[in-house]
Amino acid sequence: xxxxxxxxxxxxxxxxxxxxxxxxxxxxxxxxxxxxxxxxxxxxxxxxxxxxxxxxxxxxxxxxxxxxxxxxxxxxxxxxxxxxxxxxxxxxxxxxxxxxxxxxxxxxxxxxxxxxxxxxxxxxxxxxxxxxxxxxxxxxxxxxxxxxxxxxxxxxxxxxxxxxxxxxxxxxxxxxxxxxxxxxxxxxxxxxxxxxxxxxxxxxxxxxxxxxxxxxxxxxxxxxxxxxxxxxxxxxxxxxxxxxxxxxxxxxxxxxxxxxxxxxxxxxxxxxxxxxxxxxxxxxxxxxxxxxxxxxxxxxxxxxxxxxxxxxxxxxxxxxxxxxxxxxxxxxxxxxxxxxxxxxxxxxxxxxxxxxxxxxxxxxxxxxxxxxxxxxxxxxxxxxxxxxxxxxxxxxxxxxxxxxxxxxxxxxxxxxxxxxxxxxxxxxxxxxx
Numbered sequence: 001x002x003x004x005x006x007x008x009x010x011x012x013x014x015x016x017x018x019x020x021x022x023x024x025x026x027x028x029x030x031x032x033x034x035x036x037x038x039x040x041x042x043x044x045x046x047x048x049x050x051x052x053x054x055x056x057x058x059x060x061x062x063x064x065x066x067x068x069x070x071x072x073x074x075x076x077x078x079x080x081x082x083x084x085x086x087x088x089x090x091x092x093x094x095x096x097x098x099x100x101x102x103x104x105x106x107x108x109x110x111x112x113x114x115x116x117x118x119x120x121x122x123x124x125x126x127x128x129x130x131x132x133x134x135x136x137x138x139x140x141x142x143x144x145x146x147x148x149x150x151x152x153x154x155x156x157x158x159x160x161x162x163x164x165x166x167x168x169x170x171x172x173x174x175x176x177x178x179x180x181x182x183x184x185x186x187x188x189x190x191x192x193x194x195x196x197x198x199x200x201x202x203x204x205x206x207x208x209x210x211x212x213x214x215x216x217x218x219x220x221x222x223x224x225x226x227x228x229x230x231x232x233x234x235x236x237x238x239x240x241x242x243x244x245x246x247x248x249x250x251x252x253x254x255x256x257x258x259x260x261x262x263x264x265x266x267x268x269x270x271x272x273x274x275x276x277x278x279x280x281x282x283x284x285x286x287x288x289x290x291x292x293x294x295x296x297x298x299x300x301x302x303x304x305x306x307x308x309x310x311x312x313x314x315x316x317x318x319x320x321x322x323x324x325x326x327x328x329x330x331x332x333x334x335x336x337x338x339x340x341x342x343x344x345x346x347x348x349x350x351x352x353x354x355x356x357x358x359x360x361x362x363x364x365x366x367x368x369x370x371x372x373x374x375x376x377x378x379x380x381x382x383x384x385x386x387x388x389x390x391x392x393x394x395x396x397x398x399x400x401x402x403x404x405x406x407x408x409x410x411x412x413x414x415x416x417x418x419x420x421x422x423x424x425x426x427x428x429x430x431x432x433x
Contacts, residue, residue, distance in 0.1 A: 192245040248296035279303040318419030339397035
């Protein structure tokens with residue numbers, strides 16, 4: 001049987017280069033750390049001393065250090081066992097984190113933060129199991145129906161006080177209903193919250209600037225240190241309802257004729273498209289429901305009205321592209337090139353009715369027997385379009401941000417604030433999301 005050092009020498013001969021040297025160096029370090037307690041023991045010290053003075057180690061010499069040797073052997077055994085237990089504990093914690101990320105990606109459950117997930121009874125049982133077995137629990141976590149049912153049960157127990165507290169915050173204490181056609185207060189569109197500690201949201205909720213029930217459960221304050229995040233400091237008492245968001249959502253539901261406890265209310269308001277006009281802005285800013293909640297945080301008390309469908313084309317001659325501002329503000333090379341183009345305009349500076357004449361939906365296509373000359377005047381000629389186009393000032397994206405901040409006092413540019421009209425010679429692919 002070869003010694004560890006013979007194996008190291010063999011690996012180095014096979015590697016025969018920088019990779020082999022690094023591999024051998026790592027093995028030497030590991031071997032030295034593993035054998036250091038043995039080399040420092042009383043037996044080895046006594047043996048080295050006898051070897052140096054050219055004497056043999058006899059039973060009488062060993063009897064003098066026997067008690068020390070037994071104590072050191074016991075200490076080494078206990079230390080190795082603790083090291084193995086710590087290794088298995090770290091491994092199980094990694095497996096629990098991987099299972100948490102798997103459940104999160106599947107999206108079938110509302111999950112708490114990772115720190116809270118570790119506190120669930122079944123997860124504590126998995127993480128705290130001590131033994132010498134090197135078997136992985138990853139397969140059991142993924143495939144065991146029993147563990148899946150236990151996790152679901154623990155999650156339901158964890159959710160109950162959270163749902164009660166948030167329902168009370170929304171003004172529905174002790175809410176109960178036997179009807180399956182009524183949404184729980186925390187699952188309604190009007191269930192919007194803010195964190196009192198940080199007043200920030202995850203990237204997923206950056207457009208809305210507030211959290212729904214799922215976002216509250218998964219929220220983790222970004223200012224926490226790594227140690228505080230691991231310890232877990234999530235508390236339901238840190239969340240309050242977002243008054244501005246709730247007011248504007250209630251207005252939108254009323255305008256659309258939908259009830260907040262109706263399960264189809266979200267589909268109803270989205271089906272109206274970009275018809276919600278902000279009466280609190282001096283310009284004609286018309287947007288869809290997805291932009292409405294985030295826009296409401298600009299005003300102390302935002303008022304909304306529903307524009308007629310036939311007037312939308314004349315107001316929004318440049319369609320709002322959802323997610324455009326977020327795409328332009330990321331750090332990719334492609335976004336940087338898009339930001340440099342002077343093709344972005346400010347909706348707050350658009351003169352009403354000066355860019356294109358209002359066109360009724362009945363005038364867009366000439367009917368048979370109608371005056372073709374009248375139908376032809378529905379759209380401006382090329383020269384008129386070019387003349388009106390000159391009235392619009394275009395910026396680079398960063399220039400538009402400075403313009404909006406200095407002239408309109410808008411700190412964060414949103415999709416409903418900008419429009420762009422790429423020159424005809426540019427590739428359309430450059431402007432895809």
